[in-house]
Amino acid sequence: MKKVFLVWKPCCTRSHNQAHHFGAKEIYISYFGNRKSTGALLGRYFLSFFKTLSVLSQERPDVVFTLNQPPFLILAVYLYTRLRGGMYILDSHSAAFNDPKWAWARPLYRFIAARAFLNINTNVGHKSLVETWGGRSVVVGDVPIDHERTYPKMDIPSNSIVVVASYMFDEPISEILLAARIVPQFQFYLTGNYRKLDATLTKDLPPNVHFTGFLPQEEYFGMMCGAAGVMVLTTRDQTMQMGAYEALSLEQPLITSDWAVLRESFGDAALYVDNSPESIATATRMLLNNLDALKDAAVRQKKSRREYFDHIRSDVLNRLASSREFT
Secondary structure: OOEEEEEOOOOOHHHHHHHHHHOOEEEEOOOOOOOOOHHHHHHHHHHHHHHHHHHHHHHOOOEEEEEOOOHHHHHHHHHHHHHHOOEEEEEEOOHHHHOHHHHHHHHHHHHHHHOOOEEEEOOHHHHHHHHHOOOOEEEOOOOOOOOOOOOOOOOOOOOEEEEOOOOOOOOOHHHHHHHHHHOOOOEEEEEEOHHHOOHHHHOOOOOOEEEEEOOOHHHHHHHHHHOOEEEEOOOOOOOOOHHHHHHHHOOOOEEEEOOHHHHHHHHHHEEEEOOOHHHHHHHHHHHHHOHHHHHHHHHHHHHHHHHHHHHHHHHHHHHHHOOHHHO
16 A cells, blocks of 8 residues: 655654654655745645646555645645545644634635545544544644654753744743743743744843754754753644654653643643743743653653554554555
8 A cells, every 4th residue: 555645845743753653655845945925825835736736646645644734735635536546644733723824724624624534633622523524533642753863962051941932823932031031040942933023022032041043953852852841832722732742752841831632642741831921930940840750751651652652553554454445
């Protein structure tokens, strides 16, 4: 059975590891880099749509794994499988359900999700929603990461917290910066493209806040390994945090937001906050004061989540093997 994992973006951690675990060939289609102009966006979607049809026609896969966004990607995959045969599995990220900018595409998501061989959802809420649409679903919140190497620890102070950020609307960045003022004895390293932030937030920063910008993978993971712990926050319920399970893969303690989906994935390896500056500052103190216990919990939680994923993986592969289209 030939499987491909096709997405419209450069390689990312979740897609790469899903493809690895399911034995799928990785295909990444990306035009015009990160340019956000209307012309670049329309051109990207137009070229990617027809490139997808062309690549799939050449590969002729039995199963196409793909993300559920952008909507034109899943439309291309749907049309290919209807015209040429095969099945598709949607790895369904939360933004397609939660982000207001994709609200117009929800009827299309509903139509295509209902006809997928399977939907991989990050939480029970979205699983239930897809099932009301008539689709089949399994829950895979965090995807195990099989690191091919160890990363040299970045030389940063031992009282450092790495804050994984993309500066999206659901990240409480201003609250994190206020928390840093409350606990000036700790260092905060914020990753990602901070130029997306409102300029007022980056003025008069406390001296214990450091914006790193985008980092190569080795430096990114090396910074995580060198820090006391990793912080990944969201104000949006039912949103999985890729940075958090990257940290868990390195057996690092976490500070994350107090949502049920995150408690299920990270258990005792994390401290949970209500996203207020005071709560974030308190959790930072607690992490440094309970570091050994949290590291031990991270090791146990990593093992537990891998066992859960392996069970789901076997179930998905068995469903594919017994599918009528292949018998």
